[in-house]
Amino acid sequence: MRSLKLLRNDLKEKYHSISKPRITIGMGTCGIAAGADKVKDALYHAVAEKGLDVDIEVTSCIGMCYKEVNVEVALPDYPPVVYGDITPARVTRMLEEHVVGNTPVLEWAEFQLENGKHTPYQDISSMESSDYYFHQTREVTSRCGRISPENIEEYLITDGYEGLEKVLMTQPQKVIDDIKASGLRGRGGGGFPTGLKWQFAHDAEGDKKYIVCNADEGDPGAFMDRSILEGDPHAVLEGMMIAGYAIGADEGYIYVRAEYPLAIKRLKRAIKQAKEYGLLGDHILESSFSFDIHIKVGAGAFVCGEETALLNSIEGKRGMPRLRPPFPAVKGLWGKPTNNNNVETYANVALIFRKGTEWYASIGTENSKGTKVFSLTGKIAKTGLAEVPMGTTLRQIIYDIGGGIQENKRFKAVQIGGPSGGCLPEDKLDIPVDYDSLIKVGAMMGSGGLVVMDEATCMVDVARYFLTFSQAESCGKCTPCREGTTRMLEILNRITSGEGEMEDIERLERLARVMKTTSLCGLGQTAPNPVLSTLRYFKDEYIAHIKDKRCPSGVCNHLLTYSIDAEKCIGCTACAKACPVNAITGTVKKTHEINPEICITCGACMEACHFDAVIRV
Amino acid sequence: MKKMSDVTLTIDGKQIKVPSGTTVMQAAEKAGLSIPALCYDPELSIAGSCRMCVVEIDGMNNLPTSCSTVATEGMVVQTKSKPVIEARKMVLELYLADHPLDCMTCQKNGNCLLQKYAYEYQVKDTPFKENKHRYPIEDNNPFIVRDMDKCINCGKCIRVCDEVQGRNVLQYAYRGYDTKVTTAMDVPLIESECVFCGSCVAVCPTGALLEKKMIGKGQSWEVEKVKTTCPFCGVGCNFDLNVRDGKVIGVTSNPESEVNGRHLCVKGRFGTDYIHHPERITTPLIKKEGVFVEASWDEALDLVSKKFLAMKKEYGNESIGALSSARCTNEENYVMQKFVRAVIGNNNIDHCART
Amino acid sequence: MTNRNSNHLDIKFKKMMEDYKEHKGSLIPALQTTQEVYGYLPKEAMEYISQVLEIPFSEVFGVATFYAQFRLQPRGKHVIKVCSGTACHVRGGPHILKEVEKQLHIKSGETTNDNKFSIEPVACLGACGLAPVMMIDEETFGRLTKERVHQILDSIE
């Protein structure tokens, strides 16, 4: 077998000391959406104008979405500094002060990357002690935003493909035993023990076996897998190869959703580069192991994240789930034994073999090992990616890392696990985040999307929102889900528009019970969870909608009434002009009035009024 | 082949031994218990989609479908537990929520599986009374009426057209609540590749697919089924003539038919209207002075034999030949060749199906 | 019934479809390519794919109508998708959609008369940190306000 050791040493020489300033822009999908392209243009422009000799590089999202655009500036013999909130207008000052003057701009600097070799700057915290990262443990995402995902050499110098090298010198059964010992459980939602899954596929008889990587990430509010694919694509390839070696497969498919064009581009490039380096294809590293990876691009169906629907979709069929058993490990893609894991699961595999089983098993809780990457969204102050050891509490994630609620409003609930998950109230914030604890309180890990909701969020509306999603995404194969999600949504629509009756609650519960036990696949089985969890923790809100015809959070349009505060109204007529249905009467400089009979509760008047005179209850 | 061993399982307290590979539904049937099923058909692949056949099995999460779950040694199954009954009732309520509920005038009345189970589980009404699908009824071909409002998406028509008829005319289209069985491009059957074999009609559990000619001609309990052989070709398919008050109103296929099972072609299934057609000739006709005049059989046969004798006499034995038909029975064909050989006296006998 | 309706499909397209014969499970990629070429899935093209890949036409239609990505009608030059994910929903996504609809005088799912824009429904676009978000063709725009929507739409050719 060929070893990568020498190559890695050579590369480290080449990369570890830079000879001129290097500026790296975070260009993940989120960075680009925040204007990273424009920052890049501005940089090129300014550099050319000033005649500076600098390298401009591109990396992926480092996880601080709330601070996009992120830019890293590194000078020879100084630690790199990462800036947040960089706009084209700020580029010049950053260049002049930091690159030319070697004085980082303190007010925009988020942290510096200390490496022990160079003297750190004063007054800039290190990444590890910065607000956002102090409570994080970046293992799976360690390369995200730090290396160029489009250059395999940068993966290699950060010990990439070391796990694969080790594995190729080990017996497949030993590899599976190691994964079992690591305690790794699937990151795709269910938390199924990965080693056991591999064992099934390994033991299944078949002249041909497949590896599948589920990169369909369809949960609204989740973008961990995208960040990994964009930021560290080789880690996913490496994990798949290790799995392939372990179960005896020589071909793999990555099923990526079409909405992730950048991830697809980077994966394609990574596959090409891995082939050039003899790390993919026939006789990998001159061993007897051969493996090839193809990319399949999804066509827009959430249910294709369900693994058997995904297999049908790869085969070119309608993405409707299959009956199980037989399980994919026995009869999967084109009827052959198939192992499917999630993106983050494969990234963990590469990590485990690089850093060791025991090290891995020492992180996390008794039954949930390692770290978990979460995407923090909603009304949280700092939106972004956060990686923490399993067992960290929700409170730590939301407050210590996420900085609490935006605009200092009050926390109401956190939705975890996407459309299959549940909404947890304040008093559940101290439960440790692991697979089993979450199930106990009626939520689930899901893929790791955390949507934070504040006091202005209506929980019935949230349940309705998720049902709208599940209803639209039901594949239509089985009755309880196809018809049940539709009826559940109708009931919720009724309640939120003030036409609910108390019997509706019992109907929802009965429907939920049957959908859970009787639906064919996970979508239908878990679709009622947002309803059940909000009914469990926020039943009073349902009752307020039904009995009092009132939305306590002031969200549900049909239940709101608008009126004008005579004290504050100065008679500017702005509201009357804004009202689309002419429900507002009043003349200049006279107090205006809203006719509730005509008002369609659109809220246009409230937006138009500069004097806070419009009241909504 | 591997030797089939037996497994023993308990269903509703009864112990039963079945060959391995048997499904729970089949085992239950063997134990004399029937489990409701809407999408299952013994002649088609298993879909497992209606979820009517769910049961409780010790050690399994949720309620597995008995049509698709294979019995294993020591399995303990409940087919009538509380959660099972609740689930089946709910499935029925959900079906009824999207159904026209005009059973009184439905041709399938008395013969419809949805109706049968609604009765069995006493599901009188549905709590979900908002939207229903409203598709136009497809009635523009001579044979089949398609009313997708009555379709329960069991998919049997799709599978029979694919797995038995091999035409693949039908498939699910769209998604979720709007999932619908359609032809390619969602056009009427008459514009598709359909050959109107009617196999889909034969497997449809509801009034979604109906024999057009039978609509309004009689309800299931008014109809007598008379097993007969198809007169159209030599295959000899069997089917049931549906007879009401001595009149044939249509044909339904019978799974017990030895030659063809439920399978028929367009002629056999739909080609019976000639039986009572007003233009059908029911007595011999003799042309007198240029016009056909009704005659008795004696009169007609006398005339024919007279003419044959005259021809034989004038032109010789070889001047006469006979062509027989595949639509005749073997007996009739036998008689025909006997007649030519023994009575006419030559071998000029042939048959339409020979070429 | 060979190539009955395929006369006005161009040779290059036909060749591309024939290449898919070599690979397993090619129906979806073939449909994706068709949509790239024609902007939607013309009936003749689907019929041709059905013949070449030897997949029943009804199944091609079934697949084409299952996935949200596929369109059976032509659409505008630029496609606008306003995210309806959770984060965007709570941060005013519906208002953004309304604003886009108002400016273009069409509803979601429709195409403007000049064929310049279509609005398509979409689930989460996965840039929740920047909610509310919309995507025009391949480009994502975040932290939207009504004013930004104005500017963005005006700036598109």
Ligand SMILES: Cc1cc2nc3c(=O)[nH]c(=O)nc-3n(C[C@H](O)[C@H](O)[C@H](O)COP(=O)(O)O)c2cc1C
């Ligand atoms: C409706 C539905 C959607 C799913 N979506 C995803 C997804 O987007 N990504 C994913 O990895 N797993 C998803 N899953 C879970 C997969 O079915 C499967 O369990 C997972 O990919 C297994 O990988 P793991 O063992 O590594 O977790 C989904 C499941 C269901 C029921």
Ligand code: SF4
């Ligand atoms: S549960 Fe829903 S998504 Fe799953 S098979 Fe049934 S209808 Fe399809």
Ligand code: SF4
């Ligand atoms: S009549 Fe026969 S060919 Fe036509 S759709 Fe039904 S099963 Fe298929």
Ligand code: SF4
């Ligand atoms: S038409 Fe009849 S056989 Fe076909 S899916 Fe509907 S109910 Fe089932």
Ligand code: FES
């Ligand atoms: S009969 Fe078993 S699911 Fe329909």
